Amino acid sequence: MSTPTQPQSVRLTKSHVDKLVPPKTGQTFIRDAELKGFAVRITASGARSFIIEKRINGRVRRFTIARYPELTAEQARKEAQRLLGQIATGNDPIAEKEGTRRRNITLAEAFEDFKGARKTLKPRTLSYYKSFMSAVFRDWQAKPLVSITKDMVSRRHAYLGEARGKTYANCAMRFLASLFGFAISHYEDQSGKPLIVRNPVDTLSQNRAWYPEHRRETVITPDQLPAWYDAVLRLKEDQSHAQSRTVADYLLTLLFTGLRRNEGAHLRWEDVDFLKKMLTIADTKNGTPLSLPLSDFLVDLLRERKATASGPYVFPGRDNSRPLGDAYRLARKVTESSGVKFTLHDLRRTFVTTAEGLEISMFSIKRLVNHKSGDVTAGYVVTDMERLRK
Numbered sequence: 420m421s422t423p424t425q426p427q428s429v430r431l432t433k434s435h436v437d438k439l440v441p442p443k444t445g446q447t448f449i450r451d452a453e454l455k456g457f458a459v460r461i462t463a464s465g466a467r468s469f470i471i472e473k474r475i476n477g478r479v480r481r482f483t484i485a486r487y488p489e490l491t492a493e494q495a496r497k498e499a500q501r502l503l504g505q506i507a508t509g510n511d512p513i514a515e516k517e518g519t520r521r522r523n524i525t526l527a528e529a530f531e532d533f534k535g536a537r538k539t540l541k542p543r544t545l546s547y548y549k550s551f552m553s554a555v556f557r558d559w560q561a562k563p564l565v566s567i568t569k570d571m572v573s574r575r576h577a578y579l580g581e582a583r584g585k586t587y588a589n590c591a592m593r594f595l596a597s598l599f600g601f602a603i604s605h606y607e608d609q610s611g612k613p614l615i616v617r618n619p620v621d622t623l624s625q626n627r628a629w630y631p632e633h634r635r636e637t638v639i640t641p642d643q644l645p646a647w648y649d650a651v652l653r654l655k656e657d658q659s660h661a662q663s664r665t666v667a668d669y670l671l672t673l674l675f676t677g678l679r680r681n682e683g684a685h686l687r688w689e690d691v692d693f694l695k696k697m698l699t700i701a702d703t704k705n706g707t708p709l710s711l712p713l714s715d716f717l718v719d720l721l722r723e724r725k726a727t728a729s730g731p732y733v734f735p736g737r738d739n740s741r742p743l744g745d746a747y748r749l750a751r752k753v754t755e756s757s758g759v760k761f762t763l764h765d766l767r768r769t770f771v772t773t774a775e776g777l778e779i780s781m782f783s784i785k786r787l788v789n790h791k792s793g794d795v796t797a798g799y800v801v802t803d804m805e806r807l808r809k
Contacts, residue, residue, distance in 0.1 A: 428452045431459055431492050436469035441465045457499040474505050482743060487583065524606065526567065527560035533601045548594055555591045564602055564615055569622035576623060585630035596620035638769045643759045650757035662737065668720055669734045673763060677719050677770035680763040684743045686733040691721055706798040
């Protein structure tokens with residue numbers, strides 16, 4: 420039995436709207452036979468909405484009046500007449516409604532748009548942003564962006580500095596500044612002007628209210644390295660913990676490559692080229708892939724690991740299908756054994772400090788640790804793999 424056809428133009432009444440047959444897919448428009456520009460839209464789910472459609476500034480625009488039965492057919496007809504009259508006199512109620520919606524866009528809605536636009540955000544970065552939204556700005560999420568003031572920002576920043584720490588307060592506000600920066604460039608009125616013109620977080624710079632942050636500069640010094648190295652070798656031979664050998668090799672690899680801790684932990688065997696004696700990190704912090712030469716010491720270390728490997732990761736966790744997770748507990752055993760306090764990032768700083776002490780060029784050092792250079796000249800310097808290996 421075929422589906423009954425329905426007219427595409429009829430005087431819209433309650434009985435006609437009730438009898439409309441939903442399409443199998445998509446949506447169908449039934450236009451009013453008397454009031455040009457007035458119509459009802461029905462979707463495959465059966466939802467019905469009254470709309471107007473009119474050519475404005477050279478293109479056809481559609482505007483939803485209300486869903487049925489929130490308005491009756493006659494109520495919707497009167498509203499359609501009013502709106503079509505405004506358009507006829509040169510006004511644009513569709514743009515006005517959109518402008519009103521955007522002026523009232525909330526912090527939570529802006530964050531959703533922000534995530535959709537920033538498709539290259541690293542999962543770890545996105546996780547930080549989500550935690551700020553839920554922990555720091557929970558009570559602001561339903562507020563329109565335009566209602567968040569400089570005074571509110573200043574008070575929240577000061578509170579966070581006392582309650583959660585100064586660095587945490589700065590990080591939370593840097594995220595908020597980035598979110599407002601996105602909103603300023605993204606949301607415009609019908610004339611193309613920004614709906615949000617000021618970033619309220621700017622008040623922290625204007626009032627010099629940012630908390631000072633002191634960059635950590637600790638390294639393992641040359642006189643500490645022998646004791647540290649011996650402690651790592653003892654950890655490697657420690658049979659009391661299943662992860663001892665893995666963590667020891669991981670620490671040595673960080674020291675001898677300058678890799679960031681996450682880059683090292685997520686290193687896969689497919690990233691290691693034993694023939695060319697190099698490794699490649701595709702997913703780096705700054706988005707630029709890193710190809711790094713390996714010394715003979717590291718090649719031997721990795722070959723030894725490869726001989727007994729049973730999973731995709733060079734430094735697997737307890738479950739060989741996952742990367743190394745918590746290396747800190749076993750790293751503390753190195754500190755206890757050697758008397759040398761260090762963090763995983765200290766190994767990267769030690770690599771850089773040692774390279775600088777050997778008078779290796781700064782261009783080469785930046786290339787080795789994958790730091791972007793602001794120097795235009797660096798773009799003309801070609802650092803081949805064998806030169807870096809030396």
